[in-house]
Structure formats: structure tokens, C-alpha cells
Amino acid sequence: MRNPIWRITVFILALLPPLYWLYQAWIFALGPDPGKALVDRLGQGGLILLLLTLAMTPLQKLTRWGGWIQVRRQLGLWCFAYICLHLCAYGVFILGLDWAQLGVELRKRPYIIVGALGFLCLLPLALTSNKYSMRRLGANWKKLHRLIYVILGFGLLHMLWVVRSDFERWALYASLGLLLLIVRVPPIAKQLPVLRTRLASR
């Protein structure tokens, strides 16, 4: 394994927030509605990890450091783990495991349908993020993984629906997402190594 310390550091950094939130829940420091606070924090964490996953390729092009790519898959899987926990927290703390309530909930909170679509797109990416699937799917693997842009769209729409009064935070994530999409447009992506050389020669 190359750069084990870097990989382990990223692993620990991604693991710490949920552990900290659990600790906060334990000492009653999550506010008046700890269940909702956990759902929100995990959802937000999942979106941040999705943005970080998308940032790895442009960062590699900009810096030529392979370490970014070495942790890209790990970050994608962390995003999936956070969203799974987000779903579980929703089921336990908001639904109270009363699945019969789901129909009522979907009418009351239609943004859940958008979140569920995002989750359904995340599933095949998580399931095929191993070397065996990469080899089996060949060129289709890359095509399938373009779903990440769709997930970003669903995630942002879902969040916008939830945090209508906190538009600034949403706008920050949306702008970062847009920037990460723009730097992938081929003519712009080609300019990243040029930009790097220019910055290095200053």
C-alpha cells in the first residue's frame, strides 16, 4: 500500500465526526431534538464527503500529487457510509421505526423522495467500487460512475428543500459543486496542469 499514513489519516478524520456526534448525544449536547440533529449532521457530512470525492481529480491535476487519487475511493465510500447512517437515523429517530408512517411522511416531506433517488444512485457506485467490478465493467465502469454528478444534483436539491431558511449554507455547497463540475469540462480540465506550471514558476 502506498502512502499508508496519509490513507490512515484520512480514514481517522472521516471516522471522527460521527464518533463525536455520538459522544455529544451521550452527554445531551445535541440540543432539544438530538435525533433530528444527528440526521442533519450525517446528511451534511455525506454531502461534504461527496464534494471532497469530486475534488480529488482536479486537485491531482493541479498539484500532480497522486495521494489525492489514492484516497478518492475511500472518500466515496465514506460518503456512502454517512448517507446510510443518515437513513438509519431518519428511520430510528424521525420515523420511530414505524414504517407504516412512511407513506404519510412522503406526502408531508416530499424531499425524502429526492434523497431516496440520490441514495439509489449511490448504491451501485458503492457496490462497484472494488477492483473486481472495475475489471469486469471495463469502460462501462467510468460511465456508471458519472452517476456521481446526478447524486450531487439530488443531494443539493434535497438539501435546498430542507434548509430553505439557511440559504447561504446551501449556496456555499452548491457553488463548490458547480466549481467542481466546471473544472471537469475538458477544455478547462486541460488548463489545470498549465495553471500549476504557471503558479510553480512564480
Ligand code: HEM
Ligand atoms: C432515502 C434517502 C434519504 C432520506 C430518507 C433522507 C432524509 C432526510 C431528512 C428527514 C432530512 C431533514 C431532517 C430535518 O431537518 O427535518 C434530511 C436532511 C438532509 N439530507 Fe437527507 N435523506 C436521504 C438521502 C440523502 C442524500 C443521498 C444526501 C446527500 C448526498 C442527503 C443529504 C442531506 C442534507 C445535506 C440534509 C440537510 C442537513 C442540514 O439540515 O444541514 N440526504 N435528509
